[in-house]
Amino acid sequence: MKYNFDEIIDRRNTDCVKWDHDKIEGSNNDLIQMWIADMDFKVPMEVIESIKARADHGIFGYTNFNDQYFNSIMNWMKKHHSFDISKEWIVSTSTIVSALYWIVQTYTSVGDKIIIQTPVYHRFKGAIEDNHRVILENPLKEVDGRYYMDFEDLESKIDSTVKMIILCNPHNPIGRVWTKEELTRLGEICLKNNILVVADEIHCDLVFKGYKHIPFASICKEFEENSITCIAPTKTFNLAGLHMSNIVIPNSELREKFNLTLKLNAMGSINIFGMMALIAAYEKGETWYEEMMEYIEGNYNYLKDYIDENIPKLKVTKAEGTYLAWIDFKALGMSEEKLNKFLIEEGKIVLNEGSVFGKNGEGFGRMNFACSRKILEEALNSLNKAINNI
Numbered sequence: 001m002k003y004n005f006d007e008i009i010d011r012r013n014t015d016c017v018k019w020d021h022d023k024i025e026g027s028n029n030d031l032i033q034m035w036i037a038d039m040d041f042k043v044p045m046e047v048i049e050s051i052k053a054r055a056d057h058g059i060f061g062y063t064n065f066n067d068q069y070f071n072s073i074m075n076w077m078k079k080h081h082s083f084d085i086s087k088e089w090i091v092s093t094s095t096i097v098s099a100l101y102w103i104v105q106t107y108t109s110v111g112d113k114i115i116i117q118t119p120v121y122h123r124f125k126g127a128i129e130d131n132h133r134v135i136l137e138n139p140l141k142e143v144d145g146r147y148y149m150d151f152e153d154l155e156s157k158i159d160s161t162v163k164m165i166i167l168c169n170p171h172n173p174i175g176r177v178w179t180k181e182e183l184t185r186l187g188e189i190c191l192k193n194n195i196l197v198v199a200d201e202i203h204c205d206l207v208f209k210g211y212k213h214i215p216f217a218s219i220c221k222e223f224e225e226n227s228i229t230c231i232a233p234t235k236t237f238n239l240a241g242l243h244m245s246n247i248v249i250p251n252s253e254l255r256e257k258f259n260l261t262l263k264l265n266a267m268g269s270i271n272i273f274g275m276m277a278l279i280a281a282y283e284k285g286e287t288w289y290e291e292m293m294e295y296i297e298g299n300y301n302y303l304k305d306y307i308d309e310n311i312p313k314l315k316v317t318k319a320e321g322t323y324l325a326w327i328d329f330k331a332l333g334m335s336e337e338k339l340n341k342f343l344i345e346e347g348k349i350v351l352n353e354g355s356v357f358g359k360n361g362e363g364f365g366r367m368n369f370a371c372s373r374k375i376l377e378e379a380l381n382s383l384n385k386a387i388n389n390i
């Protein structure tokens, strides 16, 4: 391995949301932070060098995106996902969450319904409800620890007030990498009912061996025209603090509308370091990326085997991608409140509580395993000890 993902880097006292969280909450500093979705790994050295070189120039005035920026996005998506993107389809924004808010504002009106498939990344709910739109929940079905889309439920709920679906592909927190068949069936239902598909594909690169990410828009021309795809190098290369994402809108009418929203919100300027980081990551980060994927898949297998062998009361959902494990704690028989207190006070670990992702997430916890193996071992040992002491 060229990169050392075993290295433990202290992130405390760096204003880091993940590791400085307990300080904000006012508790001890001894909790193991396994929540939120960023990695504890140092980014590729090529990214650090690129940012340093730009910093050395010493002038950080107004800047334009250059061609290399767009080419690196197009080349990465083509190489890794066979997704052919034209330069003019790309609209750059700061974060994906801000883009989701603007997307909701652009294509729907107050009172319109927007579908989400729970349990799902909780900021989808915020983007809908904060904008006074209405959530139409199409809960995923769990069968023997694997989650599926429930098309019958979806079709039975659709009416003329449903305008959009926010699809999570691959799906946070349950770790499914949706198949072409599943996406095709979903896309056809949406086409038939004039529902715009917003595909949040931020986790697209984080796919385990044996699975393949299918960009929704790449399936056919009709889906391409009826979709907006959100991508970013931020999850893949651990760059969330640099605020950069790209919204792919092949349909020119839809794109014009989105650009107008950005204009009305005065969203024009770019983050110089975000641009440099994206180019370096996509153009020179391949080895780091491959090694990181080996490492996190190894972490997932370690976590799953550990829990299956040592804490069989818990059930780990089979993950096909992402670095987030979805763990069923229901057999402990604790209420959500009691479970969270138990995990923090006895287990000494911080997870995302399952109910944040939807009502059907109650009794689950989401564990971020993008950390050194040693930290993961410590977290699991600490959890095991706490459960044995019940």
Ligand SMILES: Cc1ncc(COP(=O)(O)O)c(C=O)c1O
Binding pocket: 037, 094, 095, 096, 097, 098, 121, 168, 172, 200, 202, 203, 232, 234, 240, 244, 245
């Ligand atoms: C599905 C999904 N979309 C968006 C985000 C956040 O993206 P950003 O930091 O660009 O807002 C996350 C972070 O966990 C996520 O899981």
